[in-house]
Amino acid sequence: MSALALVFTSQRLTHLSGIDVLILALYFAVVLFIGFYVKGSTNTSEEFFLAGREMSAWIAGLSFVSANLGSLELMGWAGSAYQYGILATHWYWVGAIPAMLFLGIVMMPFYYISKTHSVPGYLQLRFGEGSRGLAAISFGLMTILMSGVNMFAMAVVMQTVLGWNITFSIWIGAITVAVYVMMGGLRSAIINEVLQFVLIWAGAALIPILGLIEAGGWTNLKTQIAANVGSNDYTHLWATLGSFKGNPMGIHWTGIVFGLGMIISFGYWTTDFLVVQRVLSANNLRAAKMAPVIGAAFKMAVPLIVIVPGLLALAVLKNPDGSLMHLVPGDIAKATGQHAYDEVLPLMLIRYCGPGLLGLGITALVAGFMSGMAGNVSAFSTVWTYDIYGAYIKKNASDKHYVAMGRWSTVAGMLVSIATAYLVAHASSIMDYVQALFSFFIAPLFGTVILGMLWKRATRAGGFWGLLAGTASSIAMFIYVQTGGKAALARIALSPDAQPMAENMYRALWSWLVCVIVTVAVSMMTKPKTDEELQGLVYGATVIPDDGAMSVWQKPIFWAGVVAVVFIALNVIFF
Amino acid sequence: MAEGTGRGESLSIWFFVGVMTLLYGLVLLPYGAWEWFGGHEANTVLHQLHPTFWWGLLLTLFGGFYTFRYKPRAGDAGRA
Numbered sequence: 001m002s003a004l005a006l007v008f009t010s011q012r013l014t015h016l017s018g019i020d021v022l023i024l025a026l027y028f029a030v031v032l033f034i035g036f037y038v039k040g041s042t043n044t045s046e047e048f049f050l051a052g053r054e055m056s057a058w059i060a061g062l063s064f065v066s067a068n069l070g071s072l073e074l075m076g077w078a079g080s081a082y083q084y085g086i087l088a089t090h091w092y093w094v095g096a097i098p099a100m101l102f103l104g105i106v107m108m109p110f111y112y113i114s115k116t117h118s119v120p121g122y123l124q125l126r127f128g129e130g131s132r133g134l135a136a137i138s139f140g141l142m143t144i145l146m147s148g149v150n151m152f153a154m155a156v157v158m159q160t161v162l163g164w165n166i167t168f169s170i171w172i173g174a175i176t177v178a179v180y181v182m183m184g185g186l187r188s189a190i191i192n193e194v195l196q197f198v199l200i201w202a203g204a205a206l207i208p209i210l211g212l213i214e215a216g217g218w219t220n221l222k223t224q225i226a227a228n229v230g231s232n233d234y235t236h237l238w239a240t241l242g243s244f245k246g247n248p249m250g251i252h253w254t255g256i257v258f259g260l261g262m263i264i265s266f267g268y269w270t271t272d273f274l275v276v277q278r279v280l281s282a283n284n285l286r287a288a289k290m291a292p293v294i295g296a297a298f299k300m301a302v303p304l305i306v307i308v309p310g311l312l313a314l315a316v317l318k319n320p321d322g323s324l325m326h327l328v329p330g331d332i333a334k335a336t337g338q339h340a341y342d343e344v345l346p347l348m349l350i351r352y353c354g355p356g357l358l359g360l361g362i363t364a365l366v367a368g369f370m371s372g373m374a375g376n377v378s379a380f381s382t383v384w385t386y387d388i389y390g391a392y393i394k395k396n397a398s399d400k401h402y403v404a405m406g407r408w409s410t411v412a413g414m415l416v417s418i419a420t421a422y423l424v425a426h427a428s429s430i431m432d433y434v435q436a437l438f439s440f441f442i443a444p445l446f447g448t449v450i451l452g453m454l455w456k457r458a459t460r461a462g463g464f465w466g467l468l469a470g471t472a473s474s475i476a477m478f479i480y481v482q483t484g485g486k487a488a489l490a491r492i493a494l495s496p497d498a499q500p501m502a503e504n505m506y507r508a509l510w511s512w513l514v515c516v517i518v519t520v521a522v523s524m525m526t527k528p529k530t531d532e533e534l535q536g537l538v539y540g541a542t543v544i545p546d547d548g549a550m551s552v553w554q555k556p557i558f559w560a561g562v563v564a565v566v567f568i569a570l571n572v573i574f575f
Numbered sequence: 576m577a578e579g580t581g582r583g584e585s586l587s588i589w590f591f592v593g594v595m596t597l598l599y600g601l602v603l604l605p606y607g608a609w610e611w612f613g614g615h616e617a618n619t620v621l622h623q624l625h626p627t628f629w630w631g632l633l634l635t636l637f638g639g640f641y642t643f644r645y646k647p648r649a650g651d652a653g654r655a
Contacts, residue, residue: 210624360603
């Protein structure tokens with residue numbers, strides 16, 4: 001009994017039956033088996049850090065989209081859909097699809113033919129050691145801290161939903177991930193991400209299917225939501241974005257299009273090494289270009305299992321007495337005992353899924369958390385080994401030495417993550433700061449990389465100072481809004497009606513502009529590299545090799561066009 | 576070469592996808608049948624549609640197809 005008491009706490013949404021535990025145990029058995037199975041093919045650094053560069057477009061593409069499909073995102077955005085309505089879909093469509101297509105068609109050739117091992121590695125080739133060091137240290141630190149935050153978040157979800165003890169969840173998840181990433185490196189992580197993608201759909205797709213049956217279809221759902229919230233605003237993607245006041249999110253369309261669609265999403269999807277690493281594992285140039293296009297096609301479908309459940313909850317989620325259930329922000333939920341926005345996905349899962357299906361849904365959430373951790377820790381070990389340890393601590397060591405360093409840095413990274421998780425557990429405000437820290441670097445980094453790839457005149461000094469200035473300006477704006485309150489927010493987001501969500505968009509936009517302006521200004525005052533030195537790194541100085549497509553059906557640009565047409569059609573349909 | 580698992584391996588990544596979903600299907604399908612035909616339905620919304628049985632059947636078919644399609648064949652191992 002005492003051992004069980006260590007594992008379970010009394011408050012929980014539901015409990016697992018024997019068949020659910022069997023389904024969860026099968027998942028753990030399979031992922032550990034995969035780790036041991038692929039260890040034999042993970043002996044060189046290229047195999048450990050880049051999965052041997054032998055992944056097909058489908059595997060790299062699914063892994064690419066799956067690396068961003070963590071459970072925290074799923075639950076958080078389902079909660080946002082409940083809170084803000086269909087506007088949350090922008091983070092899956094305009095906030096992802098154009099950037100993913102741009103990565104595949106425009107940027108991937110340079111990442112791929114430069115044979116870089118990482119995004120900081122590309123910066124080293126293009127702008128020198130200063131930019132590489134800045135990007136590598138900030139990425140490594142943030143990635144490992146984020147891994148700890150995710151670990152803690154997973155433990156809280158497991159405690160809320162199943163009553164699992166926080167320490168039990170943290171250590172079981174961390175040990176399993178550490179074992180399979182240490183054994184198989186990126187290859188293990190990618191295989192598990194593909195499995196997780198299938199599992200997420202297997203575990204969550206029933207919610208929108210049964211929910212839409214219960215609600216009587218999409219048209220009836222919209223009618224019920226309008227009646228329950230007293231407004232039509234929750235089911236329009238663009239029609240309400242003409243003013244900050246006209247929509248539940250308190251944001252203007254310029255923030256969505258320029259801040260989210262052009263800066264934040266391009267920054268994340270094209271320069272965050274966590275996702276780019278998956279595509280670098282592709283087995284040829286065409287696969288590397290196709291992988292983000294395939295990822296974009298699947299990404300467009302994700303709102304079905306994330307946004308639709310949040311919207312359904314506005315119509316069908318009821319209290320035991322039959323009255324409509326009202327979810328509230330997390331801090332209010334703690335005080336009142338109501339359910340929080342972020343619990344909407346588990347609540348909908350419990351609504352429709354009995355024993356067996358519930359286990360499948362919970363396994364999908366656990367898989368999402370674990371593959372998210374694996375993604376963080378595998379990207380960390382690559383950047384640590386290549387761009388920090390190999391660049392500044394021990395140059396010219398043997399390949400075997402670097403593989404060993406990769407394995408041990410996986411374990412060390414996981415231990416730092418665990419320590420971060422406990423730190424967050426004792427001071428939850430740290431979580432907000434760690435998440436904010438990540439946003440400081442992404443937008444300026446995109447400015448540096450895109451100028452580096454598209455503008456021959458950008459110089460080594462320009463790249464470094466632009467990146468530094470953009471990052472510093474983002475940190476300064478964050479501190480300004482934190483200390484200056486609503487007046488400061490109104491200045492950054494250009495409106496007194498702006499909500500905190502708008503601050504991220506405009507801060508990203510301004511910090512990107514600062515980075516670009518400083519990069520251009522400093523570049524114009526410093527000596528550029530010659531075309532020979534920029535061969536394989538920049539448009540205009542590089543002959544892009546043929547990707548080997550024999551027919552229109554094999555051309556990545558054709559499929560990118562198809563995805564773009566569907567993307568535009570979806571935005572018009574749900575306008 | 577087995578796709579995704581490395582040169583020289585015989586089990587492809589798609590085989591693992593198949594095996595995992597097949598296993599889940601084989602767990603859910605009989606359980607769903609027991610719920611449906613034995614009158615043991617869980618007290619969930621729309622349980623009268625027997626989602627466990629139908630979802631189990633779907634996973635069994637999907638997993639079975641992938642397992643069979645990507646099962647290791649003689650000569651796969653060691654072929655780079």
